[in-house]
Amino acid sequence: MLGISAIAYSSVALMYAAFFAYPVSPAVPQSTFDFVIEDKEYSKFPSIHETIYTNGRALLVIATVRTVSAPSSAYSMIFDRVEGYAEEFVAENYGVEVDLREEESSASYPFSGHSAVRSVFGVYKEVAFGIEPFVTFKEVKLAEVGGLAWFCDVDFESVVLFYVTPVYFADDESLEALSDDLGSMVGEVQCH
Amino acid sequence: MNPAIILLAAASIPMAAVSLYRYLEYRRPSSAAGVVGAGWSAAGVFLVSAGMPGLLLLPCLLAILLLGSMADLRHDRSRIVIVRTAVIVVLLVAVSAGLVVL
Numbered sequence: 001m002l003g004i005s006a007i008a009y010s011s012v013a014l015m016y017a018a019f020f021a022y023p024v025s026p027a028v029p030q031s032t033f034d035f036v037i038e039d040k041e042y043s044k045f046p047s048i049h050e051t052i053y054t055n056g057r058a059l060l061v062i063a064t065v066r067t068v069s070a071p072s073s074a075y076s077m078i079f080d081r082v083e084g085y086a087e088e089f090v091a092e093n094y095g096v097e098v099d100l101r102e103e104e105s106s107a108s109y110p111f112s113g114h115s116a117v118r119s120v121f122g123v124y125k126e127v128a129f130g131i132e133p134f135v136t137f138k139e140v141k142l143a144e145v146g147g148l149a150w151f152c153d154v155d156f157e158s159v160v161l162f163y164v165t166p167v168y169f170a171d172d173e174s175l176e177a178l179s180d181d182l183g184s185m186v187g188e189v190q191c192h
Numbered sequence: 193m194n195p196a197i198i199l200l201a202a203a204s205i206p207m208a209a210v211s212l213y214r215y216l217e218y219r220r221p222s223s224a225a226g227v228v229g230a231g232w233s234a235a236g237v238f239l240v241s242a243g244m245p246g247l248l249l250l251p252c253l254l255a256i257l258l259l260g261s262m263a264d265l266r267h268d269r270s271r272i273v274i275v276r277t278a279v280i281v282v283l284l285v286a287v288s289a290g291l292v293v294l
Binding site: 004005007008009010012015017018019022025066068069070071131151153154156 | 199210242245
């Protein structure tokens with residue numbers, strides 16, 4: 001009996017391993033955009049696919065991960081860590097001190113036919129205005145970082161999406177248009 | 193149908209086979225519950241894929257196993273059956289409380 005049980009438990013473990021290793025069907029925006037696409041398999045176990053859309057000024061990263069059904073709090077935990085991670089990343093890679101602040105969050109945001117977890121962060125930096133000795137410092141919102149995550153029940157995959165808007169400039173219409181394009185792109189992301 | 197889903201559902205088959213073998217051999221209610229539980233796990237994967245909240249899967253499975261273990265207790269009050277029942281109760285309470293908190 002012990003031998004049969006051991007075989008049964010081993011078979012179960014193997015099947016779970018095969019499930020997590022089975023390649024995901026990447027979530028993608030439904031329209032064609034002029035952004036450069038970087039498509040790569042981030043991990044084989046569990047299967048994670050990463051797609052990056054960027055034109056150097058705006059960024060959209062979509063990660064499709066093989067998972068079982070997860071509570072929304074599991075996705076919220078990812079976004080809870082974004083602030084510290086992003087601030088550190090920008091400081092280390094660009095030598096710029098920025099402050100990320102969560103401005104909106106929802107644990108059940110209707111998105112693409114699913115209930116998604118959504119967080120929106122503002123990227124702020126203190127900027128000096130004026131000439132010495134009349135310099136004043138003002139906090140300026142540089143960009144917006146957004147995150148959406150949901151479980152694609154049809155394929156047993158989780159989709160985690162991050163976008164970074166282009167740097168805001170009040171009078172630059174092309175950047176505003178780019179920001180709108182990015183918004184449409186994010187809005188049209190669906191499970192495969 | 194996505195093959196990954198079929199793999200996940202099929203993971204219940206070996207446990208269903210072992211439970212069925214035990215039931216035919218010893219006729220214990222807990223073994224019958226094991227077969228039903230494995231069936232629920234396999235069906236649950238397809239139900240979640242069709243839109244059922246995945247969070248219902250584990251508490252229902254534990255409830256099925258608890259019923260089987262409690263039925264065992266009526267005939268067999270050995271320490272192993274008492275401990276097994278207690279462990280399932282603790283797991284069921286913890287999972288249910290976790291679902292409320294989450």
